[in-house]
Amino acid sequence: MNSPQALPETEQFVAWLRAVAPYIHRFRGATFVVAFPGELVLAGRLNALVQDLSLLHAMGMRIVVVFGSRPQINEQLRLRGGEARYADGLRITDPLALECAKEASGELRLDIEAAFSQGLPNTPMADAAIRVVSGNLVSSRPVGIVDGIDFMHTGLPRKVDAQTIRFALDSGAIVLISNLGFSPTGEAFNLAMEDVAAVTAIKLDADKLIFVTETPGVADASGRVLNEISEADAKRLLADPALPADSAFYLKHALRACEGGVARAHIIPFELDGSLLLELFQHEGVGSMVVEETLEELREAGLDDVGGLLSLIRPLEDDGTLVRRERALIEREAGNFSVIEHDGVIFGCAALYPYPDDAIGEMACLAVNPLVQGRGDGERLLKRIEQRARAAGLKRLFVLTTRTTHWFLRRGFVLADVETLPAERKNFYNFQRKSQVLIKRL
Numbered sequence: 001m002n003s004p005q006a007l008p009e010t011e012q013f014v015a016w017l018r019a020v021a022p023y024i025h026r027f028r029g030a031t032f033v034v035a036f037p038g039e040l041v042l043a044g045r046l047n048a049l050v051q052d053l054s055l056l057h058a059m060g061m062r063i064v065v066v067f068g069s070r071p072q073i074n075e076q077l078r079l080r081g082g083e084a085r086y087a088d089g090l091r092i093t094d095p096l097a098l099e100c101a102k103e104a105s106g107e108l109r110l111d112i113e114a115a116f117s118q119g120l121p122n123t124p125m126a127d128a129a130i131r132v133v134s135g136n137l138v139s140s141r142p143v144g145i146v147d148g149i150d151f152m153h154t155g156l157p158r159k160v161d162a163q164t165i166r167f168a169l170d171s172g173a174i175v176l177i178s179n180l181g182f183s184p185t186g187e188a189f190n191l192a193m194e195d196v197a198a199v200t201a202i203k204l205d206a207d208k209l210i211f212v213t214e215t216p217g218v219a220d221a222s223g224r225v226l227n228e229i230s231e232a233d234a235k236r237l238l239a240d241p242a243l244p245a246d247s248a249f250y251l252k253h254a255l256r257a258c259e260g261g262v263a264r265a266h267i268i269p270f271e272l273d274g275s276l277l278l279e280l281f282q283h284e285g286v287g288s289m290v291v292e293e294t295l296e297e298l299r300e301a302g303l304d305d306v307g308g309l310l311s312l313i314r315p316l317e318d319d320g321t322l323v324r325r326e327r328a329l330i331e332r333e334a335g336n337f338s339v340i341e342h343d344g345v346i347f348g349c350a351a352l353y354p355y356p357d358d359a360i361g362e363m364a365c366l367a368v369n370p371l372v373q374g375r376g377d378g379e380r381l382l383k384r385i386e387q388r389a390r391a392a393g394l395k396r397l398f399v400l401t402t403r404t405t406h407w408f409l410r411r412g413f414v415l416a417d418v419e420t421l422p423a424e425r426k427n428f429y430n431f432q433r434k435s436q437v438l439i440k441r442l
Helices: 009-027 038-042 046-058 070-079 095-116 162-170 193-204 231-238 245-259 275-281 303-318 327-332 377-391 405-409
Strands: 031-036 062-067 132-134 138-142 155-160 174-177 180-182 188-190 208-213 228-230 264-269 288-291 296-300 337-342 345-355 360-368 396-401 414-416 436-441
Touching (some): 038 208, 062 162, 062 193, 155 180, 162 193, 231 245, 303 327, 303 337, 337 377, 345 377, 360 377, 405 414, 405 436
Parallel strands (some): 138 180, 208 264, 228 288, 360 396
Antiparallel strands (some): 180 188, 264 288, 345 360, 396 436
């Protein structure tokens, strides 16, 4: 099948919209806690993020926004002749720093509310009419004195008013939470944005916690960003002193959220325009995602997968790559298929049809979503079919193809004649289609 880039513009748009539809269905009604540092605002990325959040809100997703203000506080301190002090990744908030935190948080809150209030024609915010609710939704307690260091007005979240937040979300509003918390005695405390976001996501039992950060994600030793990180791998990475401090700080809080029951926690870069949308609506996203277990599964299909199989193979049938199969046939033969599923969406499939009397099997209907082609899914499916064939006592595997001959030749298949096919399969060979026969010994 042609890649989306090779299609005419209108067809490319339709193909893209159909590709993201499963995610839109799955995310409607889901609760996302989206957190970002003050660096995002300083980099001029606020309006773009607000537009993307507004789009998610229009799709029916429930949005809670948590913001930080570190560089803004530091700038206020500089203007007032103060000094920014940190210990163990936390700000030491003296009385002057607290006043700066209040001023920075108030200004940012107004800027964010103003951004959500945009509604000019011919802009992504046209007719949005989004309401933002904020307030004293997080109560806190002081960090206190740790290892001889008095953190003064630096605090930790003590309680999140989940009931009020859910009420606001149910009414269709976006909830905005700052990095300030309040104690029962009326004191204000400066909190870490990451801490507030993780605790809020846990208390809301959110579907996702998303950090839109100054880091590209969590990278391995070679510098490659890790798209998917299990809880076990996250703990291993955090134990490595070579992990950059910023990545470690975000990863620690992402892991905390997942351990607290949040299904997914993401760390994505704000420098990439639209990174929030790309992370949510693309197969592999653009950052790092922490999950309890790996989301991708290679397994045998069942009746519940028929719809996904049809949506995957129909475009290949339409362009003649695959022979058309009716839904009833797919339902009867669902057990012959192996599928690659990622986060509930089928991205690849292949079927095995055994001919035990001849100790040979046919691999048929190999299909991989064009959005993820070139990442090895086809080879993984081939290996799975080979494993199933060996387990069934088959000695050879054959395929019939009109367009992918070279792909199979590179993987150990050799060209053969129609006469080498099992008699039962030869009777159904379509001489008009002129498919090439390729066989591989197992």
